Every structure is written in structure tokens, then in C-alpha cells.
Amino acid sequence: MAVLVIADHDNASLKDSTHKTVTAALALSSDVDILVAGSGAKAVAEAAGKIAGVRKVLLAESDSLGQGLAEAVTAVVVPLMSGYDAVLTPATSQGKNISPRIAAKLDVAQISEIVEVVDGSTFVRPIYAGNALETVQSSDAKKVITVRATAFTAAGEGGSASVESIGAGDGAPKTKFIDQQLVKSARPELAGAKIVVSGGRAMGSAEEFQRVIDPLADKLGAAIGASRAAVDAGYAPNDYQVGQTGKVVAPELYVAIGISGAIQHLAGMKDSKIIVAINKDADAPIFQVADFGLVADYKTAVPELMDALTAAGK
Incomplete structure (x- = not known):
């Protein structure tokens, strides 16, 4: 059984989620290759080759791949699948954009957001906002x-896989890249941060959110x-949202300030190693998952x- 992992990167650096996806892939097979699809991404491919357990790295480059167009990535992956039994992507925004298209082209059912590999056809994934786990078994010849x-x-370093350049496919002739607007910050990226400080609706305004959350995050070197x-109320941008419909995080430390702990939010952070909650409502659900809870007004605490x-x- 051979497995292909689609690397998560920004054309300049390899994201830690790739290392973790390789760990999942190695639970399926010892024959794991990584596809780096991008533009000017040779350094990314070389970094991928250093991941322990990787057999080889495939590097495909074009402008459309560099822009992350799902159609372009699919055009590269689908022909490659004649040599692979499974293709894995991290469940990031990019991965969730690419994988359904690949599954449709291969005429198979996608298996989403696995948290455990039981065997080559059996996987565990969360359902009901993470409140239950289901074991699914697929009989499809190709797994997406x-x-x-x-x-x-995360898989360790120390690998020495070779980098092989391959064709960039047919591109995305029916899709045109228009523009992208990125939130630039000196703080760590939310999805991969070791410390996260989050604020909730109790902040009351965007100004109060920034006044309270930003200094504490800066003090701890944390992502926000x-x-x-809080996002729906306009206190924080969409990129900050943690939860079932936002980002799923599992930092070493998660500090929740003024967050009640709705199921939707808990689904995105309850796997954090240490959870600290500050809320003046002693009955707030966040305290059920918190390792340390302080019943107090955040304005004082x-x-x-x-x-x-x-x-x-x-």
C-alpha cells in the first residue's frame, strides 16, 4: 500500500501540519511520498525530504499551483493516483478545498478529519461537534x-528522501485567480501556535477585545x-475564530477569557494540553473542560x- 501526502505550505516554508499528516500516513503504510505543489517551492520540497519515514518527494510547479487553486492541484494528483492507494491532506482550509474535488474525480467517498488510523481501511473520526467518535470503514480502492x-x-526529522520534479498537470483553464487578502501578523499562526489566548462575546466591543486580549497575547508570545x-459581533476577524466552523487548535496552553464554552467552540479547542478559563459565570460550560478555572470578572483578573x-x- 502506497500513500501520497499533499504538503501544506506557503511556497516558502513547510507547515507543521504536514509532519503530523505524515504520521497518520505512516500508520497506513511504510511507503509514504509527499507531493509539494506550488511555485518556487524547491526549499519546501527539500524540507519535506527531511521528514523521517518519507520515501520520496514529488515537486510540481506552476503559477496556478503557486496560487493554490484546487482545480490545478487536482489535475496533478488524479493522474498520480494510479500508483497510490490513498491520498492524505491536513484538514486545513486548503485541504478541505482540494480533497472533495479529488474524491469526486476518483469517484470515491472522502473520509474527513480522521483522528486515528485503525488499519488500512478503518478510521476514527469525530462527529456531533466532537462529542462522539465514529469508526468508519471504507471499501473504496482509493482512499481520499x-x-x-x-x-x-509530528513526524521527526532525519529523513533523506530524494526530490523528483514532475509535470504540473493541465492547470486550471476554467478558473482564474483574482486576488487574495491575507491577515499579516508578527504573532504565531493560530493553527500551529503553542499558546493561544482567546476572547469571547463578554468583551463587548472590538476596542475592548484588543485592549484586553492583545497585550496578554503579546506578553505570552501567543496567537489570538x-x-x-465574538467574531459574529465584529470584535475579531474571521481568521481568529476557533471552533467547529473555525480553526481546530491543540496548543500547549489555551487561555479562554470571557468565553462561555458553547459546544461549537469546545469542538475546536478541547484537545489543548492545558486549558485556563476566566469567566464570571461559575456555571459556564467552559469550566467542564478547563484544567484551571477562575470565576472572576476578566476586567479584574x-x-x-x-x-x-x-x-x-x-
Whole structure:
């Protein structure tokens, strides 16, 4: 059984989610290759080749691949699948965009957001906003799988896989790239951050959100997250949303401030290693998953926390 992993990257650097997807792939087979589809992405391919357990790296380059068009990536992947039994992508926005198209072209059912590999045809995935796990078995000859990267440890370094350049496919003749608007920040990327500080609707306004959350995140070197309620209210941009319809994170430390803990939000962060919750409602559901909970008004608690961090030399 041979497995192809589609690398998650920005044409300049390889994302940690690729390492974690390789771990899932190695649970399926020892024959794991990585596809780097992009533009000017040779350095990414070389980095992918250093992941332990990878057999070889396939590098496909074109302008349309560099722009991440799903149609262009699919045109590369589908012909390659004659030599693979499964293709895995991280369950990122890009992976969720690419995988359904590949599955449709191969006429198979996609297996979404797996958190465990039981065997070559059996997988475990969350359902009902993560409140239950289901075991699914596929009889399809080709498996198209998205991987919830937070459920797997990252594959180590030390590999020496060769990099092989391949054709870039037929591109995306019916699709035109118009523009993209990226949120640029000096803070860590939310999905891969080791520390996340999130704010909820209790902030009351975008100005209050920034006044409270930003300094604490800067103090901890953390990424900033938000509940769906805070995003819907306009307190934070969509890129900050953590939850079932946002980003799924599993940092070493997750600090939830003024977040009640609706099921939708818990689905995106309850796998965090340590969860700290600050909420003045003692009955808030967030305390059911928190490792440390403080029943207090954030307007008092956060300044005290900032003072304590300063006193500790942070």
C-alpha cells in the first residue's frame, strides 16, 4: 500500500501540519511520498525530504499551483493516483478545498478529519461537534482522507528522501485567480501556535477585545483566537475564530477569557494540553473542560495576571 501526502505550505516554508499528516500516513503504510505543489517551492520540497519515514518527494510547479487553486492541484494528483492507494491532506482550509474535488474525480467517498488510523481501511473520526467518535470503514480502492493534524504527533526529522520534479498537470483553464487578502501578523499562526489566548462575546466591543486580549497575547508570545460569538459581533476577524466552523487548535496552553464554552467552540479547542478559563459565570460550560478555572470578572483578573507575569519576568 502506497500513500501520497499533499504538503501544506506557503511556497516558502513547510507547515507543521504536514509532519503530523505524515504520521497518520505512516500508520497506513511504510511507503509514504509527499507531493509539494506550488511555485518556487524547491526549499519546501527539500524540507519535506527531511521528514523521517518519507520515501520520496514529488515537486510540481506552476503559477496556478503557486496560487493554490484546487482545480490545478487536482489535475496533478488524479493522474498520480494510479500508483497510490490513498491520498492524505491536513484538514486545513486548503485541504478541505482540494480533497472533495479529488474524491469526486476518483469517484470515491472522502473520509474527513480522521483522528486515528485503525488499519488500512478503518478510521476514527469525530462527529456531533466532537462529542462522539465514529469508526468508519471504507471499501473504496482509493482512499481520499483529510487528517485532523491536532490528533497526531509530528513526524521527526532525519529523513533523506530524494526530490523528483514532475509535470504540473493541465492547470486550471476554467478558473482564474483574482486576488487574495491575507491577515499579516508578527504573532504565531493560530493553527500551529503553542499558546493561544482567546476572547469571547463578554468583551463587548472590538476596542475592548484588543485592549484586553492583545497585550496578554503579546506578553505570552501567543496567537489570538476568538469564539464564534465574538467574531459574529465584529470584535475579531474571521481568521481568529476557533471552533467547529473555525480553526481546530491543540496548543500547549489555551487561555479562554470571557468565553462561555458553547459546544461549537469546545469542538475546536478541547484537545489543548492545558486549558485556563476566566469567566464570571461559575456555571459556564467552559469550566467542564478547563484544567484551571477562575470565576472572576476578566476586567479584574486579566490585569492581575499581567502584573503576575511581569513580576515573574515574562
